[in-house]
Amino acid sequence: xxxxxxxxxxxxxxxxxxxxxxxxxxxxxxxxxxxxxxxxxxxxxxxxxxxxxxxxxxxxxxxxxxxxxxxxxxxxxxxxxxxxxxxxxxxxxxxxxxxxxxxxxxxxxxxxxxxxxxxxxxxxxxxxxxxxxxxxxxxxxxxxxxxxxxxxxxxxxxxxxxxxxxxxxxxxxxxxxxxxxxxxxxxxxxxxxxxxxxxxxxxxxxxxxxxxxxxxxxxxxxxxxxxxxxxxxxxxxxxxxxxxxxxxxxxxxxxxxxxxxxxxxxxxxxxxxxxxxxxxxxxxxxxxxxxxxxxxxxxxxxxxxxxxxxxxxxxxxxxxxxxxxxxxxxxxxxxxxxxxxxxxxxxxxxxxxxxxxxxxxxxxxxxxxxxxxxxxxxxxxxxxxxxxxxxxxxxxxxxxxxxxxxxxxxxxxxxxxxxxxxxxxxxxxxxxxxxxxxxxxxxxxxxxxxxxxxxxxxxxxxxxxxxxxxxxxxxxxxxxxxxxxxxxxxxxxxxxxxxxxxxxxxxxxxxxxxxxxxxxxxxxxxxxxxxxxxxxxxxxxxxxxxxxxxxxxxxxxxxxxxxxxxxxxxxxxxxxxxxxxxxxxxxxxxxxxxxxxxxxxxxxxxxxxxxxxxxxxxxxxxxxxxxxxxxxxxxxxxxxxxxxxxxxxxxxxxxxxxxxxxxxxxxxxxxxxxxxxxxxxxxxxxxxxxxxxxxxxxxxxxxxxxxxxxxxxxxxxxxxxxxxxxxxxxxxxxxxxxxxxxxxxxxxxxxxxxxxxxxxxxxxxxxxxxxxxxxxxxxxxx
Numbered sequence: 007x008x009x010x011x012x013x014x015x016x017x018x019x020x021x022x023x024x025x026x027x028x029x030x031x032x033x034x035x036x037x038x039x040x041x042x043x044x045x046x047x048x049x050x051x052x053x054x055x056x057x058x059x060x061x062x063x064x065x066x067x068x069x070x071x072x073x074x075x076x077x078x079x080x081x082x083x084x085x086x087x088x089x090x091x092x093x094x095x096x097x098x099x100x101x102x103x104x105x106x107x108x109x110x111x112x113x114x115x116x117x118x119x120x121x122x123x124x125x126x127x128x129x130x131x132x133x134x135x136x137x138x139x140x141x142x143x144x145x146x147x148x149x150x151x152x153x154x155x156x157x158x159x160x161x162x163x164x165x166x167x168x169x170x171x172x173x174x175x176x177x178x179x180x181x182x183x184x185x186x187x188x189x190x191x192x193x194x195x196x197x198x199x200x201x202x203x204x205x206x207x208x209x210x211x212x213x214x215x216x217x218x219x220x221x222x223x224x225x226x227x228x229x230x231x232x233x234x235x236x237x238x239x240x241x242x243x244x245x246x247x248x249x250x251x252x253x254x255x256x257x258x259x260x261x262x263x264x265x266x267x268x269x270x271x272x273x274x275x276x277x278x279x280x281x282x283x284x285x286x287x288x289x290x291x292x293x294x295x296x297x298x299x300x301x302x303x304x305x306x307x308x309x310x311x312x313x314x315x316x317x318x319x320x321x322x323x324x325x326x327x328x329x330x331x332x333x334x335x336x337x338x339x340x341x342x343x344x345x346x347x348x349x350x351x352x353x354x355x356x357x358x359x360x361x362x363x364x365x366x367x368x369x370x371x372x373x374x375x376x377x378x379x380x381x382x383x384x385x386x387x388x389x390x391x392x393x394x395x396x397x398x399x400x401x402x403x404x405x406x407x408x409x410x411x412x413x414x415x416x417x418x419x420x421x422x423x424x425x426x427x428x429x430x431x432x433x434x435x436x437x438x439x440x441x442x443x444x445x446x447x448x449x450x451x452x453x454x455x456x457x458x459x460x461x462x463x464x465x466x467x468x469x470x471x472x473x474x475x476x477x478x479x480x481x482x483x484x485x486x487x488x489x490x491x492x493x494x495x496x497x498x499x500x501x502x503x504x505x506x507x508x509x510x511x512x513x514x515x516x517x518x519x520x521x522x523x524x525x526x527x528x529x530x531x532x533x534x535x536x537x538x539x540x541x542x543x544x545x546x547x548x549x550x551x552x553x554x555x556x557x558x559x560x561x562x563x564x565x566x567x568x569x570x571x572x573x574x575x576x577x578x579x580x581x582x583x584x585x586x587x588x589x590x591x592x593x594x595x596x597x598x599x600x601x602x603x604x605x606x607x608x609x610x611x612x613x614x615x616x617x618x619x620x621x622x623x624x625x626x627x628x629x630x631x632x633x634x635x636x637x638x639x640x641x642x643x644x645x646x647x648x649x650x651x652x653x654x655x656x657x658x659x660x661x662x663x664x665x666x667x668x669x670x671x672x673x674x675x676x677x678x679x680x681x682x683x684x685x686x687x688x689x690x691x692x693x694x695x696x697x698x699x700x701x702x703x704x705x706x707x708x709x710x711x712x713x714x715x716x717x718x719x720x721x722x723x724x725x726x727x728x729x730x731x732x733x734x735x736x737x738x739x740x741x742x743x744x745x746x747x748x749x750x751x752x753x754x755x756x757x758x759x760x761x762x763x764x765x766x767x768x769x770x771x772x773x774x775x776x777x778x779x780x781x782x783x784x785x786x787x788x
Contacts (some may be wrong), residue, residue, distance in 0.1 A: 007022070007056070007058075007395065007396070007407065007411050008396075009397070010051070010395065010397070010399070010407055011051075011059075011394045013397070013399050014048055014051050014052065014055075014102070014490070015071075017033075017043060017048060017399065018048065018052070018071055018075070021033040021043060021451045022043070022045075022048065022074075022075060022078075023071070023074060023555070024274050028074070028078055032045075032092065034076065034079075034092070034726065035092055035168050035493055036079070036091070036092025036093040036098075037092075037096070037103065038084065038095050038097050038098050038101030038102065038103050038104075039040050039101060039102045040102065040103070040106075041103070041105055042239070042402075043353065044103065044106075044107045044110070044402050045075050045076075045078060046075075046076070046079060046107050046110030046111050046114065047073075047107045047110050047402040047403075047404045048071075048075055048402075048404070049051040049072045049073075049076045049079075049111075049114040050072075050107075050110035050113050050114050050117075050404050050405070050408075051076035051159060051404040051407070052068045052069070052071040052072035052114075053072035053114040053115060053117035053118045054068065054069070054113075054404070054408050055068040055112065056068035056069035056117065056118055056121055056580065057073060057117055057446045057495050058411075058607065063122075063124075065124060066123045066124045066129075067124070068130045069118045069121035069122075069123070070123050070129055072114050072117070072118050072129075073118055073121075073129045073134070073682050074443065075114075076114050076115070077134055077137075078173075079092075079093045079111070080093075080134075080137050080138055080141050081088060081137065082094055083141045083144075083145075084140055085099070090655055091321045092235070092389070092415055097154065098145075098148075098193070098330070099144075099145035099146075099148040099149060100116050100148050100149055100152040100154050100185070100189060101154055104188055104189070104192055104594040105184060105185060105187075105188030105189075105274065105277065107402065107404075107420075108188060108191065108192040108406070108589060109191060109192065109195055109277075109280060109405060110405075110545075111141070111142075111145075111192075111196070112192070112195035112196045112198070112199040112667065112682040114193065115130070115138055115199045115200070116195075116198070116199050117629070118130060119199075119200075120280050120567045122539060122694070123598075125203065127132045127215030130185055132204070134203075135200065135204045138199075139200060139204065139205060140152075141197065142196040142200075142221055143218070143221055143697050145192070145196065145632070146192075146193050146196055146197065146221075146224050147218065149153070149193050150163050150164075150190040150193070150227070150528065151163060152185065152186075152189050154181070154185050155180075155183060155185045155464075155465050155629055156464065156465065156531075157177070157180070158180045158183050158185045158186040158189065159180075159186065159189060159232075160181075160231035160232055160234070160235050161174065161177055164217055164227070164231075164324070165231065166227060166230030166231050166234070167230040167234060167297055168611075169250070169251075171231060171234055171235055171238075172235070172238055172250075172256065172257070172710070174612075175233065175255070175256030175259075176463055176532050176631075178235060178238060178239060178256060178259075178635070179239065179259055179260075179266075179461070179463045179464055180463075180464055181232075181235040181236050181239045181240075181260075182236075182239050182240070182259070182260040182265075182266045182267070182464065183237070183267065183274075183324075184267060184271040184272075184273075184274025184277075184464060184465075184466075185274075185465075186232075187236070187274045187275065187277045187278045187281075188237075188274060189232070190228065190232040190233065190236060190277065190281050191277035191278070191280050191281040191284075192242075193224060193227065193228045193232060194225075194228040194232070194233075194284055195230075195280075195287060195554075196221065196224070197221060197222060197223075197225040197227075197228050197285050198222075198225060198284055198285070198290075199221070199226040199286040200221050200222070202214075202230025203422070203657075204221065204464060204513055205220045205221045205222050206220070207763040208218055208220070214516065217529065221579060223262070223333075223387045223661065224324070225290070226442060228281070228285075229285070229290070229296040229297055229299060229300065230297060232281075233237045233281070233296070233297075233299045233300070233302065234250075234297065236278060236302065237249075237250070237298070237299035237301065237302045237454065238250065238256065238257050238258075238299075238303070238620055239259050239260045239261070240258075240260050240261055240302060240307050241257075241258060241261055241301070241302055241305050241307060242258050242306070242307070243257040243259075243261065243437055244599040245257025245258075245301075245305075245443070246258055246261075248352065249298035249299070249301060249610055250298060250299075256437070256719060257437070258436055258437050259436055259437045259438055259439065259461065260436065260439075262266060262309055262310065262314070262433075262434035262435050262436035262439055262440075263307070263310030263311050263313060263314035263432070263437045263442070264311075264314045264318065264434045264441060265311075265435050266439070266460065266461075266464070266467065267342050267343075267382055267464065267465065267467060267506050268340060268341045268342020268343060268344055268466060268467075269338050269341075269342070269344065269349070269350060269353075270342065270343055270344045270345055270466070270490070271342065271343065271465070271466045271618040272342070273350050273352035273353055273355070274357060275311070276352060276353070276355040276356035278302075279308070279356060279359040279360055279363070280355070280359050280405075282300075282302060282303045282363075283362060283363050284357050285300065285303070285474075286303055286363065286366070287366075287386065291303060296523075297394055297731065297770045302737040303363070304731065306696070308360055308372070309372065310434075311718070312357075312360070312372060312375050312379075313428065313432055313748055314330060314386045314432055314443070314547075315353065315357075315379065316375070316379070316425055316428065317431075317432035317443035317445075317759070318338050318339045318432075318443055319336040319337070319338055319339075319349060319383055320336055320337040320454065320477060320480075321340070321445060321450050321452040321477070321480070322336075322385060322449075322450025322451075322480060323335060323336050323382075323452070324336075324337060324480060324481075324618060326658055329657075329658065330384065332348075332385045333385060333386040333387060333389070334385075334386070334387045335348035335349065335386075336349050336382075336383045337386045337482075338349060339454075339456040339462045339475060339485075339683055340486065340488045340656070341444060341458055341468075341470055341473065341486065341487075342466045342467055342468060343468070343488060343490045343491075343497075344488045344489065344656050345490050345654075345656055345657065346656050346657040346658065347656050347657065347659055348385060348658070349383045349384055349385070351385065351394070351403070352404065353379065353380075353383070353384070353405050353783060354380045354384055354394075354406050354409070354410060355403075355405055355409055357375075357379045357380050357413075358376070358380060358405075358406065358408075358409025358410055358413050359378040359409055360372070360376050361373050361376035361377060361380070361413045362409060362412050362413065362653060364376065365412075365413075366577050370397075371768070374422075374424065375412055375421075375423040375424045376413065377414065377418070377421045377443045378421045378422070378423060378424055380410060380413060380414075381414070381420050381421075382420075382423070384670055387666075388420055390726065391410070391414070391420075392416075393405045394406075395410045395411060395471045396411070396651045410772065415681055417465065425448045425608070427596065428445070428448070429445040429550060430444060430445050430447060430448065431445075431544050432444075433442070433542050435540075435542070436460075437536030437537070438460060438461035439459070439460035439461060439537075439540065439653075439727070440456035440458070440459055440538075440541070440542055441456070441457060441459065441659075441735070442455075442456065442457050442542050442549060442551055442746055443456050444456075444544065444549045445585060446586050446587040450480065451479050451480065452587075453476070453477065453478045453479075453586070453587040453588060454475075454476070454477040454478070455474070455475070455476055455477075455549065455584040456471070456473075456475040456477075457472065457473065457475075457551040457553075457582060457592065458470065458472075458473050458476050459471040459472050459473075459538045459540050459551075459553030459555060459580075460537075460538065460540075460594035461534075461538070462528060462529065462530045462531075462532075463531070463532045463534075464531075464532075465531075466531060467503065467530060468497040468498075468502070469498055469499045469504075469522065469527040469528030469530060469558070470486060470499070470502035470504060470528075471496065471504060471528055471538050471553055471555040471558050471584075472504040472553045472555055472579075472580035472582075472594075472760045473486055473502045473503045473504050474504075474582055474590065474592065475503065476590060476682060476684055478587075478588070478630060478684040479628070479630060479686075480628065481612075481627065481628050481630065481660070482612060482626075482661070483611075483612070483624075483626060483630060483632040483682075483684050484503060484610055484611060484612075484632055484661075484682070485503070485660070486501060486502045486503055486610065486659060486661075487501035487610050487649060487652065487655065487661045487664075488503070488655070488656035488659050489501070489652045489653075489654055489655045489656055489657060489659065489746075490654045490656065491652040491653055491654060491655075492654050492655040493521070493523075493651070493652065493741065494520070494521045494522075495517055495650055495651075495652045496652030496653075496654075496655065497521070497527075497530075498521050498522060498525045499525065499526065499527045499528055499608065500527075500606075500608050500664065501608070501610065501611055501649075501664065501669075502608070503608060503610055503650065504555075504580065504608065505526075505555075505578060505580070505594055505596055505606065505607060505608070505678075506525050506526040506527065506604070506605075506608060507559050507578055507596050507598070507603075507604075507605050507606075508526040508528040508574075508598070508603035508604045508605070509523075509526060509559060509560065509572040509573075509574045509575055509603070510571065510572040510573060510717055511572070511576045511597075512521050512564075512569070512570045512571055512572050513559060513567060513569040513570045514567065514570045515526070516531070516533075518530065518531065519533075521691070522570075523761070526559075526603075526605075526606070526625050527559075527587065528555065528558040528559055528605060529558060529559070529560070529561050529572070533561050533562060534557055534558045534560070534561065534562070535557040535560040535561055535562050535563075535573070536558075536562075537558075537560075538553050538554055538555045538557065538558055539554040540552065540553050540554075541779075541781070542780065543778050543779060543780040543782050545744070545778070545782065546784065547585065547586050547742070547785045548583055548585050548586060548744055548784065549583070549584045549586075549691070550581070550582070550583050550744070550746055550780060550782050551581075551582050551671075552579065552580065552581040552721075552746070552780070553579060553580055554577075554578075554579040554721060555579060555580070556575055556576070556577050556578045556579070556580045557574040558578075559572075559574055560573050560574070560575050561573065562752055567782060574590040574598050574599050574600050574603065575596075575597070575598055575599075576597040576598060576599055576720070576722075577597040577720075577722050578595065578596050578597075579594070579595045579721050580593070580594045581717045581721075581746055582595045583715045583744055585710070585711070585713055585715070585744075587684075587710055588683055588711075589681060589682065589683050589692070589710050589713075590682040590683075590687065591675070591679075591680075591681050591694075591707070591708050591710065591715040592678070592679070592680045593678070593679050593684075593706060593707070594607060594675075594676075594677065594678035594679075594718040594751070594765075595677055595720070595721060596675075596677075596678070597675045597676075597678045598674050599622050599674065600674065601673060601674050602672045603672055603673065603674075604668060604672055605668065605669070605672065606666050606667065606668045607666070607667040607668070607678045607680065607765065608664055608665070608666055609638075609665040609680075609682075610649075610661040610663070610664055611624035611633060611646075611661060611663045611664075611667075612624060612626050612627060612632075612633060612660045612661055612662060612663075613625050613626065613627075613660070613662060613663065613753075614636070614646060614648075614662070614663050615663060615665050616645045617644045617645070619644075620636045620637070620642070620644065620688075621633070621635050621636070621637065621691070622634040622636075622644055622689070623648070624663070624664055624665075625687075627660070629687035630684060630685065630686060630687060631670040631684075631685045631686075631689065631691075632682065632683070632684060633681075633682065633683040633684075633685060633689065633691040634665060634681075634691075635678060635680065635681045635682075635683075635691070635693075635694045636667050636678075636679075636696075637676045637679040637681065637694060637696040637708055638670040638678055638679035638696065638706065639676055639677060639678065641669050641670075641671060642667050642668060642669050642678075643668060643669075643670055644665065644666070644667050645664070645665075645666050645668075646665050647662050647663065647664050647666065648662065648663055648664075649661065649662055649663060667680070677706060677719060679696060679707070679708060681705060681708050681710050682693035683783070685687070691717075692710050693710075694708045694710040695708065695709045695710075696708055696711065697709050697714055697716065697734055697735075697736060698734070699716065699732055699733060699734045700731075700732075700733035703730070703731065703733060703734070704718060704719050704720060704746065705718055705719060705732055705745075706719050707734075709736055709737070709740060710740065712735075712739060712740060712741040713740070713741065713742040713743070713744065714736050714740055714742070714743050714744070714745045715745075715746070716732075716734065716743075716744070716745045716746065717746050717747055718746065718747025718748075721747070725747065725748055725752070726749070726751045727749055727752060727771065730770075731768055731769065731770050732745070732766050732768070732769040732770075733766070733767065733769075734767050735761075735764045735765065735766050736764060736765050737764060737765070738760065738763050738764060738765055740765060740787055741786060741787055742784070742785075742786055742787070743767065743783075743784065743785050743786070743787070744782065744783075744784050745769065745782065745783045745784070746780075746781065746782050746783070747781055748769075748777045748783055749777060749781055750777060750778070750779050750780060750781040751776060751777060751778070751779060752771070752777045752781070753771065753772055753773040753775070753776055753778065754770065754771060754772050754774070754776075755769070755770050755771070755772030755773065755774045755775065756768070756769050756771050756774065756783075756785055756786055757769075758768075758787060765787065769783070
């Protein structure tokens, strides 16, 4: 912290308060967005140093510096809202700046509240506190009506601890938005920042707890409205329903353990935990004080999030020759709007906050995981841990430094990597969402497979349901084309290893829907007809995932303007099996009402694919090969196109081309069947063969490397317990059978008869074998 302190003092004395006086050309222009010298960030840092500096005699000076910085902003803000004026612009308390550094204002107040200067005088005068309260009251009210991204505040305003807050399930999802969570934190911390004696009622005739009558009155709103909604979406649906006494429909939609906005804006979950930590350390961590929603503090969600994060980083770190300044980085299985393909530094704030809480409560096991994450997964790794804590002013991040300081004892050894003791597969399970992260092992050379599919309602979610990715021996073979696509081309299904399906053209196309319409994408910003249905499971040597995405390709009906809708897709789904370690079998179903509409299979590659008939291959930068075999549709054509200008691809994004498979006759009903294989340089492709069931059985699949995988060809109805016989024939050398699409937890008998040179297999309802929860049956040839 000392190098960071020296830099902060130099900025204070050289830019903020030269010669002990406020600079008339204040280095912070007081905007709502990024500032190189954010006043509140420096104030927060000095306030913290006033508590912990080993030089006790220096602490009062730090407190005075913190007060001086704070009050410049407060004095300006106390003059009221005014366009173009520093710290007074409409939206100052709810814009980007507020979620980046908004904690700085209340934390500074709290940490120097009772501080005295070197002469024993209070650092904060009564007049200072009165002005701070005046400004905080207005800023909180701004948050209660915030509409920076999408009316991201509890509705109805002023309602607390009431199921009315859960009535609109689409609006409720905004409680998982990064702006909402930033507002939640700031409202919480501001409401906690003052003593009752300095917070008299504005209206003495009304109760102090009447909303808006005191600063502390907003504490009830922070927990009874903001945290109430956050609990409803982040806690498991059954738990939230029981604790809140409401039905579970619409709850738990962000509870699966991965951030719903991806790994850029998903870092905003840090602000949720900081609010919870603030309540806990201020003495409001019990149900009696804060309602059942305070249970989110102790929720299993944080374990799921920690596991999900660890499963979402690549098997080992990599270095980029063109970015030697970064040092080793962990790439991520990204999704959503993203600026870089490696771990965002903001996750140090989340796991720092979580780690501090675990220190206070004795959760040593999770504390060690948080320490490992903060030390190793941020760019530079463990060798740069202390440098990252010291060099925080280039892109100001005082809370990151403070939490890292609190997380580590410099004399203690860094924790060991916790991942080898973890399962090799992670499932995100939540209402309307599913994803898996699976790997062959926890070594740096492991093969890693990912799939995801989820609801698309709030900002930074894009059309990527049924996206698949494959990573092998230290590099991606195929992945989404990660971007923060300003022209929105990169946000369409074309660039996310899933299907593009042409639909109707609505009469009113929003500005962000132009590319969705042109490219047959999935609808976003809450316009989709509904949520996908997902299934996932694992077995010996395989994982299975399935996403029925029909409602994402269609829009909601518009009863007022019926032409303003896209409703032509009858069915869209994907079933996929990863056969560990190197083969992926993908089966897609696409059915439209109207003929002549394109249906395309997309796959990103890291080099230009070489196409030979129904087979393609792409060589990675390190010389590995990705083979792609197209078995369906029979009349499909393979083409490869370079990546378009998506206007801001993620830094170091490796994909360069898109492989497209399409039946150019554009029938109403199409089935795609592909086999992907990762292979070492010079290795031969394992030829795949299409396997179809006997007439009437309704299954398609592929045989590759001795394993047959079958999928139900039509998912528009559930399998029946009394479904008839499934029969198919495979070569005698077939060793393993993975049958999907059967009745979940159903009983079946299997008969295998040798009819040289083939095996005849019959699967009938019975009792010898039982499928798993996803309807998958796996067995070896006797």
